[in-house]
Amino acid sequence: MAADGDGALLELSEVVAGYEEVEVLRGVSLAVRAGEIVCIIGANGAGKSTLLRTVFGMVQPREGAIRFAGEDIARRSSLEVLRRGIGYVPQGRCNFPAMSVEENLEMGAYLRRDARVRGDIETLLARFPMLATKRRDPAGTLSGGQQQILEMAIALLLHPRLLMVDEPSLGLDPRMVEIVFDTLLAINREGTTILMVEQNAKKALSVSHRGFVLELGRNRFEGSGRELLDNPDVRQHYLGG
Amino acid sequence: MLHGLTLGSMYAMVAAGLALMLGVARLINFAHGEFFMLGAYAFWLGYSELGLPYPVAALLAPAVMVLFGIAYQRTVIRAILPRSWHVQLIATLATSIVLTNLAIIVLGTQPKEVPTALSSRILDVGGFRMAWQRLLVLLAALVIFWGLHRFVARTRTGRAMRAMSQNREACAVVGVDVQRVTMVTFALSAALAALAAALVSPLFNIFPDMGTVLTLKAFAAVVAGGFGYVNGAIAASFLIGLTEALAGSYVSYAYKDAIAFLMMIAVLLWRPQGLFGRRTGI
Numbered sequence: 001m002a003a004d005g006d007g008a009l010l011e012l013s014e015v016v017a018g019y020e021e022v023e024v025l026r027g028v029s030l031a032v033r034a035g036e037i038v039c040i041i042g043a044n045g046a047g048k049s050t051l052l053r054t055v056f057g058m059v060q061p062r063e064g065a066i067r068f069a070g071e072d073i074a075r076r077s078s079l080e081v082l083r084r085g086i087g088y089v090p091q092g093r094c095n096f097p098a099m100s101v102e103e104n105l106e107m108g109a110y111l112r113r114d115a116r117v118r119g120d121i122e123t124l125l126a127r128f129p130m131l132a133t134k135r136r137d138p139a140g141t142l143s144g145g146q147q148q149i150l151e152m153a154i155a156l157l158l159h160p161r162l163l164m165v166d167e168p169s170l171g172l173d174p175r176m177v178e179i180v181f182d183t184l185l186a187i188n189r190e191g192t193t194i195l196m197v198e199q200n201a202k203k204a205l206s207v208s209h210r211g212f213v214l215e216l217g218r219n220r221f222e223g224s225g226r227e228l229l230d231n232p233d234v235r236q237h238y239l240g241g
Numbered sequence: 242m243l244h245g246l247t248l249g250s251m252y253a254m255v256a257a258g259l260a261l262m263l264g265v266a267r268l269i270n271f272a273h274g275e276f277f278m279l280g281a282y283a284f285w286l287g288y289s290e291l292g293l294p295y296p297v298a299a300l301l302a303p304a305v306m307v308l309f310g311i312a313y314q315r316t317v318i319r320a321i322l323p324r325s326w327h328v329q330l331i332a333t334l335a336t337s338i339v340l341t342n343l344a345i346i347v348l349g350t351q352p353k354e355v356p357t358a359l360s361s362r363i364l365d366v367g368g369f370r371m372a373w374q375r376l377l378v379l380l381a382a383l384v385i386f387w388g389l390h391r392f393v394a395r396t397r398t399g400r401a402m403r404a405m406s407q408n409r410e411a412c413a414v415v416g417v418d419v420q421r422v423t424m425v426t427f428a429l430s431a432a433l434a435a436l437a438a439a440l441v442s443p444l445f446n447i448f449p450d451m452g453t454v455l456t457l458k459a460f461a462a463v464v465a466g467g468f469g470y471v472n473g474a475i476a477a478s479f480l481i482g483l484t485e486a487l488a489g490s491y492v493s494y495a496y497k498d499a500i501a502f503l504m505m506i507a508v509l510l511w512r513p514q515g516l517f518g519r520r521t522g523i
Binding site: 058078079082083087088089090093094095096097098099103106107108110111140154155158 | 397400401403404407408410411413414415416417418520521522
């Protein structure tokens with residue numbers, strides 16, 4: 001199934017990638033347009049996280065093309081991908097647990113040397129009061145949800161054009177899941193395009209403009225969030241009937 | 242007691258470097274004692290052979306070892322970092338053996354003595370006598386540890402080193418150049434070992450295999466100090482130095498090393514997580 005790449009901010013075509021002898025992505029194609037929220041759903045082992053890692057330069061594609069804003073970024077290092085405007089919040093904890101919340105945010109601006117860093121950190125702390133009240137606390141002492149918000153805030157400090165988020169609701173209580181998704185929506189409204197991988201498919205599709213379903217490293221379905229939620233096959237196999 | 246503090250200072254400077262490498266690069270450099278040995282010979286070359294003033298020769302040694310540390314990281318370490326710990330162990334041990342034997346071939350087995358004006362002058366305070374050089378070792382160690390603390394806590398590179406010791410993947414996500422920070426860590430660790438060598442060489446002999454036991458003692462300090470926690474390794478080093486000196490004075494000089502290691506075993510039985518508990522990062 002080929003993705004429509006017209007005017008795409010990010011476009012993958014026929015990407016093959018994996019780890020050593022294991023081929024995880026077997027010709028995935030997708031496109032993310034500027035301003036969208038796009039989610040990728042699929043069973044465990046479908047290649048969702050590998051797809052994000054491949055875009056971010058952590059896994060080198062063996063075949064296929066990855067273009068961001070018209071530029072070929074396949075086989076670029078993570079640092080180069082980051083500099084081009086793609087932020088990434090991986091699955092699991094991705095902060096510096098012994099550093100304070102404030103130091104973590106400073107690390108988020110590690111590549112920046114401009115004078116506006118301090119102001120941006122204060123803006124983020126004002127936007128996320130749950131972080132502001134713990135700005136001097138080690139990040140490792142925060143709850144799972146607070147750490148997830150912190151990690152998104154860290155990624156925002158480089159003002160990415162595209163933010164990739166892997167399993168943002170993993171291990172969070174329902175109240176925190178709502179807060180995390182509300183945050184993603186707010187980030188998107190401010191102009192950041194979002195590509196997320198999510199096990200909570202219903203929730204993810206309900207907030208996404210479009211979605212892709214991966215199965216064993218290949219495209220299986222794609223469509224708007226509503227179309228996929230209404231698709232009987234998707235409902236039966238990926239949304240619990 | 243003072244001898245123990247001098248020994249502790251030497252162990253601490255070497256162990257701090259070993260802990261930095263373990264914390265930041267997740268690698269135990271079993272050739273680290275040879276960094277000390279090469280630093281000592283660089284100091285000997287500058288001071289005894291080239292006739293440089295002591296402060297100049299003492300700074301020449303870390304300068305040379307910074308270059309060596311960078312070369313070592315770019316060749317051996319870069320190649321073995323992605324490999325298993327077995328490969329890392331064999332490669333760093335092999336480097337240790339190669340460097341020791343190269344030193345034997347090039348410089349011979351005859352120990353070198355490098356007495357300085359400060360090592361032969363005795364300070365007498367109310368009957369309490371010690372070489373001025375020992376006082377210099379203690380004061381210099383304090384300044385070096387303060388400087389190291391400031392560097393790690395305050396500078397951009399130091400913060401990146403702390404970050405790498407806490408979460409390597411998160412470093413890639415925020416754009417830390419992991420290779421460059423690893424290189425700086427090895428250069429800094431080599432400089433610390435060479436500074437230690439330049440400070441204590443006037444008090445002890447220099448010989449090719451002087452690094453072997455030193456690596457083991459520094460490793461013991463790193464383990465007891467919390468597996469990569471630098472301040473813990475420094476504190477454990479002083480414990481080893483003092484135990485060794487007291488054992489040498491009151492039990493038996495021949496068994497001082499064994500007693501120091503027995504003490505470390507006791508510490509690990511009592512607190513397997515290290516003297517300062519489980520810590521995250523350097």
